[in-house]
Amino acid sequence: MAVYKTFQPQDALAYAVAHTSLFEGLDPATLSCSEIGDGNLNLVFKVSHPSGTSAIVKQALPYARCVGESWPLTLDRARIEAEAMLIESELCPALVPTIYHYDAGMAVTIMEDLSDHVILRQAMVAGEHFPRLIEDMARFLADTLFFTSDLYLDQQQKKARVAQFINPELCKITEDLFFLDPYCDHERNNVYPGFETRAAALWHNEALKAEVAELKFRFLTEAQALLHGDVHAGSIFVRQDSTKVIDAEFAYYGPMGFDIGSFIGNLLLNFCGQWGLMAAEDQRNAYRSGLLESIDQLWSGFAERFSEHLSQSTRDPSLNTLRWQSRLLRGIWQDTLGYAGCELIRRTVGLAHVKDLDSIADEQRRLQAAEQALILGEALVLQRHELDNMADVLAMLVDKVRY
Ligand SMILES: Nc1ncnc2c1ncn2[C@@H]1O[C@H](COP(=O)(O)OP(=O)(O)O)[C@@H](O)[C@H]1O
Ligand SMILES: CSC[C@H]1O[C@H](OP(=O)(O)O)[C@H](O)[C@@H]1O
Secondary structure, three states: OOOOOOOOHHHHHHHHHHHOOOOOOOOHHHOEEEEOOOOOOEEEEEEEOOOOOEEEEEEEOOEEOOOEEEEEOOOHHHHHHHHHHHHHHHHOHHHOOOEEEEEOOOOEEEEOOOOOOEEHHHHHHOOOOOOOHHHHHHHHHHHHHHHOOOOOOOHHHHHHHHHHOOOHHHHHHHHHHHHOHHHOOOOOOOOOOOOHHHHHHHHOOHHHHHHHHHHHHHHHHOOOEEEOOOOOHHHEEEEOOEEEEOOOOOOEEEOHHHHHHHHHHHHHHHHHHHHHHOOOHHHHHHHHHHHHHHHHHHHHHHHHHHHHHHHHHOOOHHHOOHHHHHHHHHHHHHHHHHHHHHHHHHHHHOOOOOHHHHOOOOHHHHHHHHHHHHHHHHHHHHHOOOOOOHHHHHHHHHHHOOO
């Protein structure tokens, strides 16, 4: 195994030339490389040739990029990310970039360059629509969650997978940022000026904190399936005819509803943000209705496909009972709502914000959009046991949100 060294662009270029056949026959002097990362944790280099041949070299730093060396972080996250993406690409080859090479020692993965796609967050902030996105994400979620669980895997194999994806440091980030910080006066929080009193209300909402404790405990203990672990709008690349899920370094065995809820939470963050992003009211209302339809289709697409897998591919006969399977799906639904609520709350007052809210230029509108995100987040967490179906959720949403 190679000895780790943090790459400069010329190192990433040389590494890509040495470890893939992509640039064979090309004069290395005609290749270029720049660091293009904009995420919170890692370096991302793009190596390219004028002919159009290119690759992405992603390298983990021994610390969190967004904070610096004062926040050390395991390099093992690069192994976890590459191995999780390889499993995802076996299950959903069209929905994950091709991995050309990975090296746990150098904490490097070389993968397909998706520069012909755009990051979903950017596109949604601009109010763009992607016709394939929801069907593709329903498929990605149903297939990765079902086929990595005890419903499908042999019990020895599943336990080996749980061990392979023990990811304590990255899980700790989620445990803190999702379930701890927003509910206390934590120094990591990032609260908009003028929003302090509203944020402080979370710290004293005992009913909410009890429900968040329940969701956190499930995140800590429910090893249901191999989660991607960070399905936010910055982890999805889109094109009109294609969807690709990246950045699986938070992968671990956890509750299925966490991935589904994280994604729905991000659609709802955009829904709230549009209050201040899209000026024309008619256009905004139409776009927001489309987002609600998408959430509806996402859950029904997921539930339909997951149910098909349950009936056709459940291997353990003792798990093959309709009565229990419908209870399982009900539990995933309730978790989905709860984790969607947590995502809305943590992205509004916690450390890691989103452009859907932060980029609203008008301060009053930004605070109003943030308020909507908290109201929806709280309602989803608190009411997740009473909201029986998506019609109930959408009715609650329309009732609570400012149009
Ligand atoms: N396969 C890829 N193709 C093109 N650009 C990529 C690719 N992977 C990452 N990027 C770019 O790098 C950015 C950060 O990548 P990401 O995997 O989210 O890093 P981090 O782990 O630091 O969050 C993305 O927003 C995107 O701009
Ligand atoms: C200090 S990590 C904060 C936040 O960032 C991660 O996302 P990404 O690296 O894709 O930007 C993850 O959502 C973490 O919660």
